[in-house]
Amino acid sequence: MATIREVARYCDVSVATVSRVFNTPEIVSPETRQRIFDAAAEIGYLPNESARTLATKKSNMVGLIWDTDHRRPGWRHPFLQEILVTLKTALSAHGLHLLMLSHREPYLQAARRHNLDGVVIIDNGSQDPAVLALADAEIPCVALDLRRTGPTCTYVTSDNTGGATLAVQHLIDRGHRRIASITGPLQTAPAAERLTGFRAALAAAGLPIAADHMVESDFYLDGGHTAMLRLLASAPRPTAVFAAGDEMAIGAMRAARQAGLRIPDDIAIVGFDDIELAALVPPGLTTVAQDRAGFGTAAAEALVTMLQNAGQPPAPTVLPTTLIVRGST
Amino acid sequence: MATIREVARYCDVSVATVSRVFNTPEIVSPETRQRIFDAAAEIGYLPNESARTLATKKSNMVGLIWDTDHRRPGWRHPFLQEILVTLKTALSAHGLHLLMLSHREPYLQAARRHNLDGVVIIDNGSQDPAVLALADAEIPCVALDLRRTGPTCTYVTSDNTGGATLAVQHLIDRGHRRIASITGPLQTAPAAERLTGFRAALAAAGLPIAADHMVESDFYLDGGHTAMLRLLASAPRPTAVFAAGDEMAIGAMRAARQAGLRIPDDIAIVGFDDIELAALVPPGLTTVAQDRAGFGTAAAEALVTMLQNAGQPPAPTVLPTTLIVRGST
DNA sequence: GCGGCTGATGTAACCGGTTTCATGCCGTCC
DNA sequence: GGACGGCATGAAACCGGTTACATCAGCCGC
Known part of the structure; x- marks a missing residue:
């Protein structure tokens, strides 16, 4: 060379x-x-980039953290791939590269060793201290689906509360009065926020919430199935279910069908995320769509803003959600 | 610091x-x-990693290339996420980090600038010259699903031919004689190999291949749908279809159902990949499963081997495939 | 008692860039 | 015609490590 x-x-x-x-x-x-x-x-x-980095202390690399929860190795983000593609594309337009960090070393330490210009965190609510340390450190970072701010930290998230409200409102409009919810793990921000939206919609309509009509699950298919079994065992049975994730919703649909119920006649179901499967599983899952591409581009923009003017971090971005009505309601 | x-x-x-x-x-x-x-x-x-890299010329970073085809921005690998997770985990066990390369700069150039120790290529058959240049250069690289070897280059791929043979053999065992195929884009290695397996199985059974029973598609759902319409229009109609990808298979199933055909009674369908959806879409898609986790770990191993003994690259890895029988056959 | 070996450590060059500060040149202005 | 300012460029320090080579003490054998 x-x-x-x-x-x-x-x-x-x-x-x-x-x-x-x-x-x-x-x-x-x-x-x-x-x-x-x-x-x-x-x-x-x-x-030579190493020499440049050594001299300038800017590496033109941003760290990427996504599997923060080692307790759940199979953790899947509903649209991780879109996030990666859009993030990468948006960052590379600014000459930035993405370095995937492993959790074998504290993230903050790795970030410093490599002179990372910033970090993007895709969290699943694990409250990993290594991640939180990052958000509190001097290094610019933007978190996805983790409402964390700081002097050099901002976030991007969907309007989970609004989306959930939309979904439940839709059920109410359809005439439902006994509406149950299957939530994700409540320590995760999206799950908690969707529950808030659920509650808000019911409260606004003056409808009660039966304690046995709210079950916490895990965002996975089997979890949704199990949760639905519990709901079906309650009396009186709910006539509609809001599942805070599509996988759970689909699991719930299976449980309902196996119990001999017709969808949407006997029980209506609405999900959240608009995964690919939602359109394919009969009779089609009504769900709340997020702005999939928005995550990556918004995160990149926020990060670049922080890198350029080192002052206050930009305000958090809350991406809009939209209701997509299909056959399940 | x-x-x-x-x-x-x-x-x-x-x-x-x-x-x-x-x-x-x-x-x-x-x-x-x-x-x-x-x-x-x-x-x-x-x-400081930059200083170390500068002095030693080893960066402990390996490049990752996956969206090599800019003409298809929405390109999706059926299990990219598993590959990333396993690859990252396996590499970090050796102290290696993963740097995502963007196509805004020739890969080889980026690799040299950053002193990358090696590169992993997840190709979709685009024959991108920037990728091929990499495989021919002095930098250790391992390709996924791209049968490319060289003095510093090896690959990991599934036994596509064997898997396809397995699938078609299964249809033959079920008594089918008029078996059609929906292939992926034939310039991609997996599509071509699966077609080879399809042909081999029919030839071994002494069955003919009707020209209008072989249609090339694009690995996507809608493509499978369209392809199936063409097959259904042929006379005599095939009694079974081997689709070289699950998405296409599911698209084909919809087309068949919309045409009033029952699966598997009127027409049997078998796919390839065993995506999550395959188990969920009624009546369950018979398909060929790949060793999803194997890709990442095998790639990492091959790369590490090359880094340690700079001599000959290790022999290519061909991962086994297995048939998974469900309701569609 | 001395040459030579071994093991622990120090000295200093080097990796390949960036950047401050100095220099020299030229045109301009009074 | 000389002071001055601005522009293009060069000299050299510096970024933070690694490593070849030198040094030195202590020990061994003869």
């Missing part, structure tokens, strides 16, 4: 000038600039 | 000794080692 000194020698200029050509080209004379530029292309010179 | 010189001064030793404590601890006397180690912990010293 050619070095900056070779280019300098080749062009009979100093290394400083070569460096300037690649960093502040406007301050070097057009002829010199062109000459150096051509020479660099000819001998295949590429600036 | 504390530097190595501060630790050295603090302990009244030379920086060389401190460096040795972190790299070759066995050659420094136990007392000194412990003293330095304690001091480092006390003043919060962390070795």
